[in-house]
Amino acid sequence: MNFEPTQDQSSVLSALDSLLQPFEASPVEPVPYAYAGALAETLAESGFGDIAGVDGFGPLDAALVVERVARVPQVVEIAATALIAGALGLPADPRPLALASGSALNAARFLPMARRLVVLHDSHADLVTPADGAVEPVESLLAYPYGHLRTLEGARIERFEDAELVRRRWRIGIAAEAAGCMAAALAVVVDHVKSRFAFGRPLGSLQAIQHRLAMAAETAESARWLALRAAWADSDADAAIAAGFAQSRIAGFTYDLHQFSGAMGLTLEFPLHFWTYRLRALAGELGGAGAQARAAAAAVWGDTAGSRAA
Amino acid sequence: MEFGWSPQEQAHRQRIRDLLEEALPEDWEAHSAHGPGSGYQTDFSLQFCPMLAERDLLVPNWPRAFGGQDAPVWQQFILGEEMWAAGEPRGAQYMNVNWIGPTLMKFGTPEQIDRYLPPIREGRAIWCQGFSEPSAGSDLAALRTQAVPVEGGYRVTGAKIWTSYAGRADHCFLLARVAPRAGGSAGKASILILLVDMASPGIQVKQIPALIGEGDIHELFLDDVFVPEANRLGAEGQAWDIITAALQNERTGIARYEFSRRMLDRAVERLKARGRWDDPTVRERAAQALMLCEAARLLVYRVVDARARDLPADAFPSVARWAVVQADNGVNDFLTECMPEGLTGSDPVQVAHHQRAIAAGIASGAAEIQLNLIARRWLELPGEPKR
Numbered sequence: 001m002n003f004e005p006t007q008d009q010s011s012v013l014s015a016l017d018s019l020l021q022p023f024e025a026s027p028v029e030p031v032p033y034a035y036a037g038a039l040a041e042t043l044a045e046s047g048f049g050d051i052a053g054v055d056g057f058g059p060l061d062a063a064l065v066v067e068r069v070a071r072v073p074q075v076v077e078i079a080a081t082a083l084i085a086g087a088l089g090l091p092a093d094p095r096p097l098a099l100a101s102g103s104a105l106n107a108a109r110f111l112p113m114a115r116r117l118v119v120l121h122d123s124h125a126d127l128v129t130p131a132d133g134a135v136e137p138v139e140s141l142l143a144y145p146y147g148h149l150r151t152l153e154g155a156r157i158e159r160f161e162d163a164e165l166v167r168r169r170w171r172i173g174i175a176a177e178a179a180g181c182m183a184a185a186l187a188v189v190v191d192h193v194k195s196r197f198a199f200g201r202p203l204g205s206l207q208a209i210q211h212r213l214a215m216a217a218e219t220a221e222s223a224r225w226l227a228l229r230a231a232w233a234d235s236d237a238d239a240a241i242a243a244g245f246a247q248s249r250i251a252g253f254t255y256d257l258h259q260f261s262g263a264m265g266l267t268l269e270f271p272l273h274f275w276t277y278r279l280r281a282l283a284g285e286l287g288g289a290g291a292q293a294r295a296a297a298a299a300v301w302g303d304t305a306g307s308r309a310a
Numbered sequence: 311m312e313f314g315w316s317p318q319e320q321a322h323r324q325r326i327r328d329l330l331e332e333a334l335p336e337d338w339e340a341h342s343a344h345g346p347g348s349g350y351q352t353d354f355s356l357q358f359c360p361m362l363a364e365r366d367l368l369v370p371n372w373p374r375a376f377g378g379q380d381a382p383v384w385q386q387f388i389l390g391e392e393m394w395a396a397g398e399p400r401g402a403q404y405m406n407v408n409w410i411g412p413t414l415m416k417f418g419t420p421e422q423i424d425r426y427l428p429p430i431r432e433g434r435a436i437w438c439q440g441f442s443e444p445s446a447g448s449d450l451a452a453l454r455t456q457a458v459p460v461e462g463g464y465r466v467t468g469a470k471i472w473t474s475y476a477g478r479a480d481h482c483f484l485l486a487r488v489a490p491r492a493g494g495s496a497g498k499a500s501i502l503i504l505l506v507d508m509a510s511p512g513i514q515v516k517q518i519p520a521l522i523g524e525g526d527i528h529e530l531f532l533d534d535v536f537v538p539e540a541n542r543l544g545a546e547g548q549a550w551d552i553i554t555a556a557l558q559n560e561r562t563g564i565a566r567y568e569f570s571r572r573m574l575d576r577a578v579e580r581l582k583a584r585g586r587w588d589d590p591t592v593r594e595r596a597a598q599a600l601m602l603c604e605a606a607r608l609l610v611y612r613v614v615d616a617r618a619r620d621l622p623a624d625a626f627p628s629v630a631r632w633a634v635v636q637a638d639n640g641v642n643d644f645l646t647e648c649m650p651e652g653l654t655g656s657d658p659v660q661v662a663h664h665q666r667a668i669a670a671g672i673a674s675g676a677a678e679i680q681l682n683l684i685a686r687r688w689l690e691l692p693g694e695p696k697r
Contacts, residue, residue, distance in 0.1 A: 001319070001384060002312040003615040009311060060311060190689050205692040210685035217684055218632045221612075222605035229313045229608060238604075245601040293597035294590055300600060301575075303593060305582040 003225075008056065009064060012048075016068050019046055026073045026271040033145045035096075035113050036074035043069065044095055049078050053086040059169070063176040063231030067224065070180025073274040075143055077110045079173030083231075084118060087169055088160055090127065099170060101286055104128050104149055109281065111147030112137040118166060120286075125166040129156040143277035167295075168239045170286060175227035175242035178282050182220035182246075182253060185275035189213070189257045192264070203260065212256045219249045237299035244292030250283040322385050326367070326392040333358060334399060342397030343658035345523030345665065346404070352436060352478045352525070355401030359433025362400070369407055369431045376415050376423070377431040383618040391565035395572050397662065402437065402475035404564070406430040410437050410483055413556045417544045426481070426505065438476040440484035440506070440530055441553075444469060448676040450485070450553070451498050455532065457486035463538040464504065469531050474673075476515045476528040482506040484532075485553065488546060498550040503543040510535050522665040557674065566634050566670055567606040570641040573663045574600055577649050592648050599637075599644040606630070606637035625687035628680040635671040635680075642667035 005013065023039045043049055048069075052062035062082035069078050077096030085097050098114035100106045104126065108117060112135055117128040131154030138146040149155070160166070190213060193204030203209055223246040230242035254276040258265040265272050286292065297303065315323070335341070341350045362368040371386030372378025390408070393400055400407070411430045414422060429435035446452040455468025466486050476482070488500045506513070512535035518527045544552050578596060581587040609630035616626065642664055645652060652660030671677035685691045 001315060001611055001615060002619075003612050004619060005311050190691065194690075194692060201695045202692045204685075204689075205694050207682070207685075207694075210689075210691050211678065211681040213689055213691065214629075214681040214684035215632065217689055218609070218629050218636075221609060221626075221629055222633055225608035225612060226601075226605055228311065232311065232313045241597075241601050241604050244597065245605055248598065248601065289598075290594055293594040293601070295597075296600060297593035297597040301578045301582075301587075301593075301596070303587075305585060305587050 005064070009061060012051065012057075012061060013064060013068060015046075016048060016065060019043075019048075020069065020072050023072050023074050026274070031268075033140060033143060034075065035110070035145045036072075036076045037113075039072070039074045039076045040095065043076065043078060044093070049081040049095065050086060050092045052082055059083060059087075059172060059234050060228060060232040063172055063227055066173060066176040067180040067183075067227065070177045070275075070278070071184040073184070073271045075145070075274070075278070077114070079177050080110075080118070080170075083169040083173045084166055087165055088118070088125075088127070088162075090116075098147075104152055104155075107138045107140075107146045107148045109144040109146060111135055111149070112145050114147075117149070120163060120166050120170065122163065123161075124163050125160045127158040127160065128152070131155050140281075141277065142281035143274055144281050164236060167286065168234065168236050171239035171243035171292065172227065172231050172234075174282050174285055175223065175230055175239070175246050178243075178246035178250065178279055179220065179224040179227045181275040181279045181282075182216075182223055185254075185257050185272055185279070186213070186216050186220050188270075188272055188275075189260055189265075192270075193260055196262075196264075209260055213260070216253055216256055219253050223249065235299075237296060240292045240296035240299055243286070244289050244296055247283050247285075247289035247292060250279045254279050319384060319388060323388050323392060326389055329362075329365070329367070330392065330396050330399070333361060334396065338397065338399075340658050342399070343523075343662040345526050345662065346398045346401045347475045347477070347523065347525035347527075349478070349525060351399070351401040352475070354399060355403050355436075356434060358399045359401075359403045361433070363431060363433040368400075368403075368433050369411060372411065372415070372431065376411075376427055383614060387565070387614045391568045394565045395568040397659070400433075402479070403430075403433060403435070405439065405475075406435055406437055409556045410439075413483075413552060414543070416555070417548070417552050419540070421540060422505065422543065429480075435481070436475060436479045438473050438479035438482050438508070438528075438530075440470040440473055440476075440482045442470060442472045444471050447472070448679045450675070451501070451550070453485055453487060453501065455484070455486040456489040457502060457504065457537070458489050460536070463536055463541070464502075466504065466506070466532045466535045466537055469529065471527075471529050472518075473515075473528045473530045474526055476508070476530050477517055477525050479508050482508055482530070483543075484537075485549065499547045501549040501553075502546045503549045503552060504537045505541045505543055506532075506535065506537055507541075510537070512536075522669045523662070526665075526669075565610070566666065567603045567610065567637045569663060569666065570638050571600070571603040571607070573645060573660065574603065574641055576659070577645055577652075580649065586648070595644050595648060599640040602633070602637040602640035606633040609633045625683050628683040629688060631674075631680045632677055632684065635677045638667040638670040 048065050051057050052059050066079045080097040080099050081092050081095050094115045096110040096114045098108040098111040098117040100108040101120045104119045119126045130149055134149050135147045136150050138148055140146045196203045226242035226245050230238035264270045366379050370379040370381035374380050414426055443453050457464040457466050484504045484506045512533040514531040516529045520527050613627050613630045
């Protein structure tokens with residue numbers, strides 16, 4: 001047991017910090033669902049998205065990258081590329097990689113700019129390369145660009161048998177991205193309540209606010225360490241636990257952070273939405289917290305009276 | 311970054327499990343349900359701890375100079391996880407090992423070290439902790455027990471409450487305040503620590519009947535009790551720093567989430583046997599409690615990791631403590647709802663878990679105090695303005 005990043009991990013994170021530095025400021029005229037093309041290009045050129053496939057690195061390193069990139073007030077796809085593409089033996093490009101569950105026609109994050117879509121079914125996954133013009137953008141309040149396929153006609157479909165691999169890595173991606181969003185959202189609200197005065201005192205000196213932010217801090221830390229352990233173990237149980245924990249806390253966490261930001265938190269000028277509206281999008285992925293909980297129970301204890309965990 | 315156990319750590323854990331298997335009596339579950347402070351468990355600890363000591367498993371983390379093995383921090387922590395999950399057969403002595411002994415090593419005089427450490431490391435000392443008072447619980451600095459300096463020592467008068475293990479303790483790690491008339495103040499600077507012989511004239515102990523197990527909490531009355539100056543730990547005015555360091559160890563010292571996790575595993579086996587595991591709602595509830603346990607485990611591991619790497623102390627133990635309280639209560643809520651029969655005579659271990667869980671957010675200072683500490687020291691939020 002050692003929570004200290006290895007020298008390689010420290011180097012990666014330090015290089016990533018430098019690379020992300022120009023993207024740390026909130027866009028002046030933010031559009032909630034705009035894709036950060038420049039950041040995507042920078043990440044692609046740097047190779048951070050392919051880290052899991054590099055000798056000596058793996059899913060934990062990919063999760064560290066996903067978590068760090070999620071802290072930036074920009075919307076960019078990295079989790080699916082870093083955690084799923086390589087695991088399926090696919091090249092990282094073309095990016096981004098979109099993910100859908102159940103049906104290829106369901107709305108998927110990043111689909112408007114993606115040329116590939118992984119569709120997760122119960123027992124297998126399909127890699128769908130849509131025909132030109134088949135993707136239609138979907139407007140959403142959630143802070144990702146969404147799209148859906150109008151039709152599968154003309155699409156190229158490649159089948160992968162290992163649905164569990166896709167599901168597991170998707171869960172790790174949800175957990176790592178949620179952890180990064182939580183950390184950044186909490187930091188911006190902590191800054192706000194330190195500087196915003198009401199009744200002659202900083203909001204952050206009120207115990208009612210302090211206690212809930214302290215609980216939010218526990219949520220963010222728990223989400224982070226559960227995500228990293230899940231990525232290290234690359235196990236179905238830990239992945240379901242990590243994603244389920246994060247998803248189960250998102251409603252309360254985002255409510256509190258918006259509440260303490262007041263009306264300012266409802267504006268696009270205040271960057272909180274970059275993270276809370278990603279979190280709210282992640283809350284419902286793969287069936288949400290309840291589905292993850294049932295999956296965790298099945299993985300740890302088996303899902304029938306006679307069963308045992310794998 | 312590494313979230314697994316080394317082969318040595320796994321072997322160490324297995325060795326402890328084997329030892330527990332060998333040393334605990336068949337009816338241990340029923341007895342251990344009464345709690346670490348019960349008469350049975352105290353008596354048992356006086357056989358069990360010397361046996362641990364003989365096998366170098368009582369204080370392995372202590373420095374060799376004090377009779378330990380200089381074992382890595384993680385080894386001691388694994389020992390604590392296994393012991394707490396097994397119902398804590400060390401009884402009250404876990405406290406000696408975790409923080410009373412280490413505090414004495416760090417701040418005690420050579421005479422105090424020679425006198426108090428041998429019985430602790432040999433497994434034959436029972437201590438209690440005289441901190442809380444009727445008007446000073448989580449607000450420890452408000453304590454009123456008075457220590458009046460007299461020739462050769464102090465005369466101590468006051469009352470302590472919620473004192474675990476006092477009924478059988480040989481010594482008390484007592485906090486008192488130098489009386490204002492004797493030069494003391496109302497602040498932290500006048501607090502001092504006295505190592506009190508519980509056989510001293512003027513001490514009365516009364517057990518408080520409670521929901522949380524036999525022998526767990528007491529009132530302790532001190533009426534003009536003489537304590538020699540040689541029994542003062544540290545200097546007058548140094549006590550608060552000593553207590554703060556000691557409590558850092560205490561607050562994350564108990565692996566509560568491990569007992570909770572094992573209760574979940576045990577409950578699932580029983581739910582399966584009773585045909586209730588096929589209900590997806592039950593499975594979902596169990597896993598939600600599991601998530602809380604695993605979150606608490608990792609945050610506590612993060613604290614232990616920092617200690618193992620000798621990093622400077624920070625407020626993270628408070629973050630971990632909050633998670634541990636959530637885990638204990640989350641599992642307890644699940645068991646109460648989905649295994650209600652466990653609380654009506656069918657499972658003494660579930661009753662014991664329930665008793666530990668309802669105290670988890672209160673023992674060692676209210677969990678809400680941890681939220682204050684997280685807010686101030688972790689998030690660096692501003693304090694309340696002075697009126």
